[in-house]
Amino acid sequence: MSKMKILHMYADMLDLYGDSGNMEIIKYRCTQRGIGCVVDTYSIDSPMPDFSAYDMIYIGGGADLEQQHIADDLLKCKEGIAAAHASGVFMLLICGGYQLMGKYYRDADGNDIPGLGLFDYFTVAPSSRKKRCIGNIVVRTTFTGKPVDVVGFENHGGQTQGVKSPFGEVRFGNGNCSKSQYEGFFQKNVIATYLHGPCLAKNPEISDYIISYCLSRNEGSPVKLAPLNDKLEHDCRKVMLDRLVK
Ligand code: GLN
Numbered sequence: 001m002s003k004m005k006i007l008h009m010y011a012d013m014l015d016l017y018g019d020s021g022n023m024e025i026i027k028y029r030c031t032q033r034g035i036g037c038v039v040d041t042y043s044i045d046s047p048m049p050d051f052s053a054y055d056m057i058y059i060g061g062g063a064d065l066e067q068q069h070i071a072d073d074l075l076k077c078k079e080g081i082a083a084a085h086a087s088g089v090f091m092l093l094i095c096g097g098y099q100l101m102g103k104y105y106r107d108a109d110g111n112d113i114p115g116l117g118l119f120d121y122f123t124v125a126p127s128s129r130k131k132r133c134i135g136n137i138v139v140r141t142t143f144t145g146k147p148v149d150v151v152g153f154e155n156h157g158g159q160t161q162g163v164k165s166p167f168g169e170v171r172f173g174n175g176n177c178s179k180s181q182y183e184g185f186f187q188k189n190v191i192a193t194y195l196h197g198p199c200l201a202k203n204p205e206i207s208d209y210i211i212s213y214c215l216s217r218n219e220g221s222p223v224k225l226a227p228l229n230d231k232l233e234h235d236c237r238k239v240m241l242d243r244l245v246k
Pocket of ligand 1: 016159
């Protein structure tokens with residue numbers, strides 16, 4: 001039987017707006033299809049895991065303080081995470097997790113929290129803590145091969161610059177920077193985004209892209225997932241789209 005093995009990093013520190021719910025959604029959508037799903041956790045001072053043994057690495061969002069707390073520990077994982085990424089392990093990164101895979105996050109006081117530098121974007125917060133990108137957001141993506149409007153909630157001071165391959169185009173809200181045209185960062189095995197929600201609960205296409213990517217990589221050939229009844233998710237999203245971008 002097909003199986004997913006996920007490493008959820010810093011679940012106890014980086015869990016803004018219920019970001020850990022993303023793991024519940026992946027488990028639910030696997031279970032509904034008879035696909036096994038194991039989620040291991042890693043946090044500060046856990047034994048060093050074999051990152052490449054996982055199908056997916058997940059990091060949620062956190063405030064500046066939590067990002068500072070985990071920064072040194074995360075740096076210790078750099079080699080393992082870089083090797084896992086290079087081998088094709090999938091990475092889902094939300095907000096603070098997204099920022100820390102870039103070169104650095106510079107906070108409102110001008111202090112740099114080093115990132116892993118896996119990707120060459122960087123993030124700088126404005127000196128005024130009042131200038132934040134907060135609110136509902138709609139992003140037009142094409143990662144599934146056709147246009148899909150994904151919805152979520154953003155709350156970040158950090159302005160992310162130097163993104164060469166964004167996750168999508170902003171239809172409502174801010175995105176990578178204040179009033180930016182683009183949101184997030186995408187590679188075929190990376191979705192990095194400012195979308196809380198949790199974003200997988202609101203956008204089933206993202207979960208299914210990830211599950212299908214991971215299973216296909218394991219099996220060495222494309223895996224087509226059995227459809228689920230997503231009427232409730234689609235109805236909920238339509239309410240937001242009607243309100244925000246109609
Ligand atoms: N601390 C970061 C910022 O404000 C990330 C916030 C978050 O993860 N929501 O930019």
